[in-house]
Amino acid sequence: MSRVAIIGAGPSGLAMLRAFEAARRAGTEVPELVCFEKQSDWGGQWNYSWRTGLDQYGEPVHSSMYRNLWSNGPKEGLEFADYSFDEHFGRPTSSYPPRPALWDYIAGRVAKSDVREDIRFETAVRWVEYDDETGRFSVTSQHLATGEDVTEDFDHVVVASGHFSYPNFPEVPGIETFHGPVMHAHDFRGAEGLRDKHVLVIGSSYSAEDIGSQAYKMGAASVTASYRTSPMGYDWPEGFTERPAVERFEGDVAHFADGTEKRVDAVILCTGYLHKYPFLPEVLALNSPNNVYPDGLYKGIVWQDNPKLYYIGAQDQWFTFNMFDAQAWFARDLILGRTPMPDAAERAESIAQWRERFAAIPNASAEIRFQGDYVRDLIDLTDYPAFDVDGVVEIFQQWKRDKAGDIMGYRDYTYTSVMTGTESVKHHTAWLAELDDSLERYLGDGDAE
Amino acid sequence: MSRVAIIGAGPSGLAMLRAFEAARRAGTEVPELVCFEKQSDWGGQWNYSWRTGLDQYGEPVHSSMYRNLWSNGPKEGLEFADYSFDEHFGRPTSSYPPRPALWDYIAGRVAKSDVREDIRFETAVRWVEYDDETGRFSVTSQHLATGEDVTEDFDHVVVASGHFSYPNFPEVPGIETFHGPVMHAHDFRGAEGLRDKHVLVIGSSYSAEDIGSQAYKMGAASVTASYRTSPMGYDWPEGFTERPAVERFEGDVAHFADGTEKRVDAVILCTGYLHKYPFLPEVLALNSPNNVYPDGLYKGIVWQDNPKLYYIGAQDQWFTFNMFDAQAWFARDLILGRTPMPDAAERAESIAQWRERFAAIPNASAEIRFQGDYVRDLIDLTDYPAFDVDGVVEIFQQWKRDKAGDIMGYRDYTYTSVMTGTESVKHHTAWLAELDDSLERYLGDGDAE
Numbered sequence: 001m002s003r004v005a006i007i008g009a010g011p012s013g014l015a016m017l018r019a020f021e022a023a024r025r026a027g028t029e030v031p032e033l034v035c036f037e038k039q040s041d042w043g044g045q046w047n048y049s050w051r052t053g054l055d056q057y058g059e060p061v062h063s064s065m066y067r068n069l070w071s072n073g074p075k076e077g078l079e080f081a082d083y084s085f086d087e088h089f090g091r092p093t094s095s096y097p098p099r100p101a102l103w104d105y106i107a108g109r110v111a112k113s114d115v116r117e118d119i120r121f122e123t124a125v126r127w128v129e130y131d132d133e134t135g136r137f138s139v140t141s142q143h144l145a146t147g148e149d150v151t152e153d154f155d156h157v158v159v160a161s162g163h164f165s166y167p168n169f170p171e172v173p174g175i176e177t178f179h180g181p182v183m184h185a186h187d188f189r190g191a192e193g194l195r196d197k198h199v200l201v202i203g204s205s206y207s208a209e210d211i212g213s214q215a216y217k218m219g220a221a222s223v224t225a226s227y228r229t230s231p232m233g234y235d236w237p238e239g240f241t242e243r244p245a246v247e248r249f250e251g252d253v254a255h256f257a258d259g260t261e262k263r264v265d266a267v268i269l270c271t272g273y274l275h276k277y278p279f280l281p282e283v284l285a286l287n288s289p290n291n292v293y294p295d296g297l298y299k300g301i302v303w304q305d306n307p308k309l310y311y312i313g314a315q316d317q318w319f320t321f322n323m324f325d326a327q328a329w330f331a332r333d334l335i336l337g338r339t340p341m342p343d344a345a346e347r348a349e350s351i352a353q354w355r356e357r358f359a360a361i362p363n364a365s366a367e368i369r370f371q372g373d374y375v376r377d378l379i380d381l382t383d384y385p386a387f388d389v390d391g392v393v394e395i396f397q398q399w400k401r402d403k404a405g406d407i408m409g410y411r412d413y414t415y416t417s418v419m420t421g422t423e424s425v426k427h428h429t430a431w432l433a434e435l436d437d438s439l440e441r442y443l444g445d446g447d448a449e
Numbered sequence: 450m451s452r453v454a455i456i457g458a459g460p461s462g463l464a465m466l467r468a469f470e471a472a473r474r475a476g477t478e479v480p481e482l483v484c485f486e487k488q489s490d491w492g493g494q495w496n497y498s499w500r501t502g503l504d505q506y507g508e509p510v511h512s513s514m515y516r517n518l519w520s521n522g523p524k525e526g527l528e529f530a531d532y533s534f535d536e537h538f539g540r541p542t543s544s545y546p547p548r549p550a551l552w553d554y555i556a557g558r559v560a561k562s563d564v565r566e567d568i569r570f571e572t573a574v575r576w577v578e579y580d581d582e583t584g585r586f587s588v589t590s591q592h593l594a595t596g597e598d599v600t601e602d603f604d605h606v607v608v609a610s611g612h613f614s615y616p617n618f619p620e621v622p623g624i625e626t627f628h629g630p631v632m633h634a635h636d637f638r639g640a641e642g643l644r645d646k647h648v649l650v651i652g653s654s655y656s657a658e659d660i661g662s663q664a665y666k667m668g669a670a671s672v673t674a675s676y677r678t679s680p681m682g683y684d685w686p687e688g689f690t691e692r693p694a695v696e697r698f699e700g701d702v703a704h705f706a707d708g709t710e711k712r713v714d715a716v717i718l719c720t721g722y723l724h725k726y727p728f729l730p731e732v733l734a735l736n737s738p739n740n741v742y743p744d745g746l747y748k749g750i751v752w753q754d755n756p757k758l759y760y761i762g763a764q765d766q767w768f769t770f771n772m773f774d775a776q777a778w779f780a781r782d783l784i785l786g787r788t789p790m791p792d793a794a795e796r797a798e799s800i801a802q803w804r805e806r807f808a809a810i811p812n813a814s815a816e817i818r819f820q821g822d823y824v825r826d827l828i829d830l831t832d833y834p835a836f837d838v839d840g841v842v843e844i845f846q847q848w849k850r851d852k853a854g855d856i857m858g859y860r861d862y863t864y865t866s867v868m869t870g871t872e873s874v875k876h877h878t879a880w881l882a883e884l885d886d887s888l889e890r891y892l893g894d895g896d897a898e
Contacts, residue, residue, distance in 0.1 A: 050625035051618065053502030053636050054509055058615035058725040061502075126727065127576040127589060140576060140730075147731045166507030169500065176499035179641035181630055187502050192628035276507040278575065281589075282596045 002031040002155040004335060005128075005139050007279070009037035009119050010044015010062075011106055011321055012313035013160035015328035017115040019384075022082070023332060025113075031155070031335065035119040036141050038062065042110070042119065044162055046103040052187040057144040059124055062165050064207075064273075067190035068217075068437045069099045072210055076415040076424065077395050078321040081385040083109040084419045089443065094427035096411040098437035106321070125279040128157060130306060137308070156335050159277065160312040163290065166276035169269055172202070174249035178267060185211055185270045191218040194266060198222045200254055202246055203270030204232050211268055213408065216240050217432055224262055226254070234407035275314070284309055290316045292371050293358035298347035300354075300374060301327050302334065307341050310334075318368045318396055319375050322387070326378035333382055368396045391418035408432050451480040451604040453784060454577075454588045456728070458486035458568050459493015459511075460555055460770055461762035462609035464777035466564040468833075471531070472781060474562075480604070480784065484568040485590050487511065491559070491568065493611055495552040501636040506593040508573055511614050513656075513722075516639035517666075517886045518548045521659055525864040525873065526844050527770040530834040532558040533868045538892065543876035545860040547886035555770070574728040577606060579755060586757070605784050608726060609761040612739065615725035618718055621651070623698035627716060634660055634719045640667040643715060647671045649703055651695055652719030653681050660717055662857065665689050666881055673711055675703070683856035724763070733758055739765045741820050742807035747796035749803075749823060750776050751783065756790050759783075767817045767845055768824050771836070775827035782831055817845045840867035857881050 004020075006013050013035055020030045038059055041047050048065050055061050071078075074095040079085055085093060088108045097105070110116070120141070126149065127140045137157050142149040167184035175182060185207035191214035199215040201208045204227035212223045216237060223240040225232065231242040244257035255261045275294075277285045284306060288294035292315050296304045303309035310331045313324050333339040342350070354374070361367045372393040379386055395415050402410040411431035414424040427434070428446025453469075455462050462484055469479045487508055490496050497514050504510050520527075523544040528534055534542060537557045546554070559565070569590070575598065576589045586606050591598040616633035624631060634656035640663035648664040650657045653676035661672045665686060672689040674681065680691040693706035704710045724743075726734045733755060737743035741764050745753045752758035759780045762773050782788040791799070803823070810816045821842040828835055844864050851859040860880035863873040876883070877895025 050631070052632065054616055054618070054633075056618055056620070058509070058723050058727070060507070060509065124727075142727070142731075147734060147736060149730045167503055169503070169505055171505070179639060181642060182499065182638075183501065184503075189631075190628060193630060274507050278507070278573075278591070281598045282591075285596060287596055 001029075002335075003153065004031045004033050004156045004158060005125075005137065005152075005154040006033060006035040006118075006158045006160055007125050008044060008159070008161040009035050009039075009042040009121075010046070010160065010162055010313075012162065012324045012328070013037070013044070013158070014042060014106065014110050014115070015321070015324040016158050016160055016312055016331065017118060018082075018110060018113070019325070019328040019332040021113045021115050022329075023336065028336065033118040034152070034154070035115075036123050036125045036139075037119050037121050038124040038144065040122050042116070042121075043103050043106055045164060046099060046106055048099060048103075050189060052183075052189065057122070059144060060165065061186075062162070064164055064186040064188075065099055066188050066211075066214070067192070068214060068435070069210070070411055070431060070434075070437065071096045071098075071102060072206060072411075073318075073320075074395055074399055074413075074415040074424075075102070075105075076417045077319070077392055077399065079417055079419050080109060080325060081322055081387045081419060082325070084417065084422075086417070086420045086422050092422050092425045093442065095413065095415045095424040096427070096431065098439070098442055100437065100439040101442045104439055128280055128284065130284065130308075135308075156308050156310065158310045158312060158331060159280070159286075159314075161277065163275045163314060164273045166274040167269070168272040168274050170271055172246055172249060175267075177251050178249045179252055180265045180267065182267045183269070185268055186273070188268055191215045191220070195219040196221050197265040198224070198263065199266050199268070200224045200226065200246070200262070200264040201268045201270050202226045203272070204228070204230065204242075205270065205272065207270035207272075208232070209234070209407075211270055212240060216408070224254075224264065226256060234404065237408055286311055286314055288314070291358070292316050292318075292361075292367055292374070293354050295351070295355060298342070298351055299327075299330060299378065301331050302341070302347065304344070304347055304351060307334075307344075307347070315371070318371045319392070322392075323371070323375050326375050326382070326384055329382035329384040330378045339381060364400065365397055368393055368400075388418040450478075451784075452602065453480045453482050453605045453607060454574075454586065454601075454603040455482060455484040455567075455607045455609055456574050457493060457608070457610040458484050458488075458491040458570075459495070459609065459611055459762075461611065461773045461777070462486070462493070462607070463491060463555065463559050463564070464770070464773040465607050465609055465761055465780065466567060467531075467559060467562070468774070468777040468781040470562045470564050471778075472785065477785065482567040483601070483603070484564075485572050485574045485588075486568050486570050487573040487593065489571050491565070491570075492552050492555055494613060495548060495555055497548060497552070499638060501632075501638065506571070508593065509614065510635075511611070513613055513635040513637075514548055515637050515660075515663070516641070517663060517884070518659070519860055519880060519883075519886065520545045520547075520551060521655060521860075522767075522769075523844055523848055523862075523864040523873070524551070524554075525866045526768070526841055526848065528866055528868050529558060529774060530771055530836045530868060531774070533866065533871075535866070535869045535871050541871050541874045542891065544862065544864045544873040545876070545880065547888070547891055549886065549888040550891045553888055577729055577733060579733065579757075584757075605757050605759065607759045607761060607780060608729070608735075608763075610726065612724045612763060613722045615723040616718070617721040617723050619720055621695055621698060624716075626700050627698045628701055629714045629716065631716045632718070634717055635722070637717055640664045640669070644668040645670050646714040647673070647712065648715050648717070649673045649675065649695070649711070649713040650717045650719050651675045652721070653677070653679065653691075654719065654721065656719035656721075657681070658683070658856075660719055661689065665857070673703075673713065675705060683853065686857055735760055735763055737763070740807070741765050741767075741810075741816055741823070742803050744800070744804060747791070747800055748776075748779060748827065750780050751790075751796065753793070753796055753800060756783075756793075756796070764820070767820045768841070771841075772820070772824050775824050775831070775833055778831035778833040779827045788830065813849065814846060817842055817849075837867040
């Protein structure tokens with residue numbers, strides 16, 4: 001029997017396990033699967049840790065999430081086609097679940113199968129090599145609690161370790177003279193301590209938007225967001241302003257590109273993440289900016305230079321969970337041989353075509369449609385349950401309009417599932433006033449306990 | 450020509466390079482040396498970074514040092530026997546240099562040779578394996594800026610990567626409900642931001658002592674140090690108290706084992722470090738508590754199960770730089786074949802004898818003498834310049850008395866070098882009032898600029 005290594009048991013790795021599980025249940029003989037997960041539980045990003053930097057075993061902490069993180073996109077955009085929110089929660093819920101509710105949903109799907117048996121928890125992959133002679137990979141992994149290491153051969157390797165865990169942390173001149181806390185968004189764990197503080201977030205993408213909003217919500221004295229290229233441009237509330245790039249720090253004073261300055265108490269670098277795969281040799285490692293069609297991946301999945309290596313979830317993401325599923329189902333069919341692997345020239349041709357379309361994307365709305373087309377293309381090639389991808393694209397477009405109109409209130413809006421037709425309910429408490437991110441609170445009626 | 454891999458270019462790795470350099474200058478043919486250093490400069494711990502957690506390449510930050518860190522032991526205890534402070538600075542200086550001055554001293558010695566050419570900076574070792582058939586190690590390393598990896602064979606490997614970089618970070622019940630900053634000492638970068646704050650340091654060793662003192666110096670509203678076994682017991686100033694173990698947090702309130710509680714604003718875990726070698730298989734990796742005679746190392750250096758593998762600086766340390774030198778000189782002579790490698794039984798016998806002595810050490814003063822004996826034993830076996838080890842032992846004993854008598858002022862005391870007979874001078878400014886840790890300030894006359 002062939003063997004498949006899956007690196008990571010977050011949403012992407014679990015999608016891969018689920019894809020094989022679906023085939024197994026349908027009577028197909030599937031390869032031996034070994035999923036390596038360095039954390040002690042599944043869920044990847046969604047498996048919150050209060051730790052920062054390095055974990056109890058000295059490994060880089062994986063999750064970049066924080067207290068009071070609520071989904072920043074509607075759950076109707078990320079719903080699994082084979083496991084709806086209705087099926088999981090048993091009734092309609094609101095559209096922007098807090099982290100524990102989404103973790104529960106992800107885990108709920110796989111908890112109903114045997115896939116957990118295929119996961120080696122607290123096990124880090126140290127090094128992967130491909131042997132041209134045998135045509136197999138050797139994977140060296142280490143059990144973190146015991147230090148025990150093992151090198152094993154696999155026919156296929158699926159990289160599902162994510163790319164929102166290793167901070168991109170640029171040097172800002174003089175930052176070493178700033179005396180307050182300086183951290184990357186990756187190490188941010190909650191804004192309660194920012195009450196009455198002047199907070200600077202450096203960046204203009206999701207992390208800056210949400211961490212800035214968290215600081216505002218928790219009573220920061222002011223929030224300043226600094227952008228390199230263009231401001232986020234939302235209708236920010238009083239006390240929340242955008243300024244151009246921080247050019248330098250002089251002690252606790254940030255100097256901006258427009259000549260203005262501001263004394264701040266805390267700095268959070270929301271400067272993105274690196275594609276980093278410290279367990280992969282250069283010939284196997286994706287090295288890409290964060291975008292919706294990284295080069296070198298056939299169908300966004302298959303490593304062009306070695307089509308026995310797959311990446312799940314390596315794209316920048318509008319679509320998430322259901323896109324990982326679409327990718328995993330397609331990767332599964334290639335591994336099972338159900339779908340023939342095109343030759344290198346054909347794959348290159350496909351990559352070039354998609355990359356050409358990708359390069360011509362004019363704006364975010366078009367990028368959402370592009371990714372919708374990408375997801376549809378994959379689903380059409382597999383037996384993953386078809387769903388109204390255009391409907392999801394429209395949900396994302398509406399979400400963007402809702403954000404533009406009401407950045408501090410958009411999470412109170414509702415959307416309708418394309419999977420079940422269920423319209424979500426309004427959360428009992430406005431997001432800006434909601435200080436409890438527990439699953440119980442999400443599912444409760446909002447009465448004080 | 451045989452090849453030696455040296456992992457790390459901090460004080461221990463540089464000692465190893467210096468040892469070979471000394472032999473080379475004396476006309477001996479030495480092996481090809483490759484020193485792998487993941488940072489962009491040498492100095493290890495002493496190469497300060499404002500970064501915390503992960504560095505610009507997503508690698509764990511190595512240095513645990515912080516702004517305004519001054520040596521916590523007199524420089525007369527750590528002076529190189531072959532490169533005195535007088536030779537480096539050209540005149541007497543005070544006994545407790547700030548970090549940049551010690552970095553300058555470490556770097557100054559090696560800057561005068563060609564050893565830098567043997568160092569591959571920004572290069573992380575990913576995996577080491579020993580091949581029983583060839584009798585050589587294969588070392589896979591990766592250049593961090595380019596991702597380029599290479600696997601090479603070596604006859605010997607010297608592990609000099611230190612053991613004060615990977616935090617030991619225990620779980621404290623309820624710590625996830627604490628809203629202020631929680632960090633390990635490894636990620637502490639300065640106490641200026643703790644002014645007017647109620648600070649809790651968990652631990653009772655050097656980190657707790659010094660970070661607590663830094664917080665006091667920088668104007669913390671209070672400092673509480675929590676011990677597991679016994680208090681540090683110094684004559685702390687007003688506002689600095691010791692309490693037994695933190696049993697749990699409830700939000701921002703720490704509850705101690707004696708039933709008392711305290712609301713605090715910041716928590717720093719000074720709970721020590723792990724021996725962690727993520728690039729080593731279990732059969733080669735030292736797995737030891739932090740102590741002065743880890744098991745499994747002949748002469749505290751040679752890996753008993755594979756005597757082609759060496760550790761420099763793996764001990765807990767009273768002696769530091771000159772001990773690393775003594776170890777490096779001895780390892781060098783073994784590698785060069787100048788000193789024959791005893792057989793396994795003889796090495797085991799030696800380890801057992803030292804471990805027996807180690808187990809009988811009654812207190813810290815005896816431990817210092819024990820380590821002095823250890824250093825002397827090594828020096829006697831090599832051509833490292835002999836020095837008055839007992840004199841250094843006495844300096845450490847005096848240092849302990851000075852600390853016991855004046856915990857906030859002991860760094861203002863002076864000592865006499867056993868290497869040069871030079872008595873140190875008093876720093877122009879009392880440590881408690883000195884807020885500038887620059888080399889210029891250390892060497893200046895204390896006038897305002």
